[in-house]
Amino acid sequence: MNVTRRGFLKLSGLSIAALATGLGFDLSAAEAQGYALKLEGCKKIPSICHFCSGGCGLLLHVKGGKLIHLEGDPDNPTNEGTLCPKAASLEQVAYSPERPKKPMRRAPGSDHWEEISWEEAIDRIAKKTKEVRDATWTSTDEITTKTGEKRKVPANRAEGIAVIGSAEIDNEESYLLTKFSRLIGTPYHEHQARI
Missing domain, CATH: 3.40.50.740 (Rossmann fold)
Structure with a gap:
């Protein structure tokens, strides 16, 4: 069998697509397990975003005094679980090495x-x-x-x-x-x- 480089790439792509759809692999279970492991042992603390006066609700997941994960609070009537880019980046703001810590x-x-x-x-x-x-x-x-x-x-x-x-x-x-x-x-x- 004589396979060209282009033919090899086409066959590889088709094989991957067939495996992902045809064999019924469901990756959502693996993703959910990873999410659960990340938050295991965390204390969930409801909070409010401080970037503007909107009052969007946050759920902070804290372990050992450090913020591990944050997400929008679905029970908050203002944002109903969604977050703007500023609120979603609060974790990076808190622990950024570029953040000045002295005057x-x-x-x-x-x-x-x-x-x-x-x-x-x-x-x-x-x-x-x-x-x-x-x-x-x-x-x-x-x-x-x-x-x-x-x-x-x-x-x-x-x-x-x-x-x-x-x-x-x-x-x-x-x-x-x-x-x-x-x-x-x-x-x-x-x-x-x-x-």
Whole structure:
């Protein structure tokens, strides 16, 4: 029998197709067994995705304090078990070696980032906040009354600072962020979900 290279590839493809369909191999049982082994011994924890304000439900499978697998929660009315690409990638975000774990600073004119301590980062943020607050503080506004009289009224606001919340924080943290915004005197505080 004289078989060409092209004929050999055709016969190989046909043989594989015949084996997969004609002999009735069902790979779903093997896939289900692999899935069950992966999740064996895991604690299933319901959670909510933090990427946006949608409130999609997640089922986290945790073993030994480490996230092993996550999937959409089919009982959640928002996403009914489906996940967007951001939510599906949460495991890679949590354990990525590229994720910064310490504060980073890029000095003015520099082309690279350098690690700094948490104490230095908090100190720099506090000093810069105080500097901007003092430079942009408005203590009074001049208003015109109904009678046409001009009068100064207290304003007490720092117009050079704006605070924006994030979908990464929960309600309690949003409440504290709002209180902090009012404490430093900025009238500009908003949340990412409304923008």
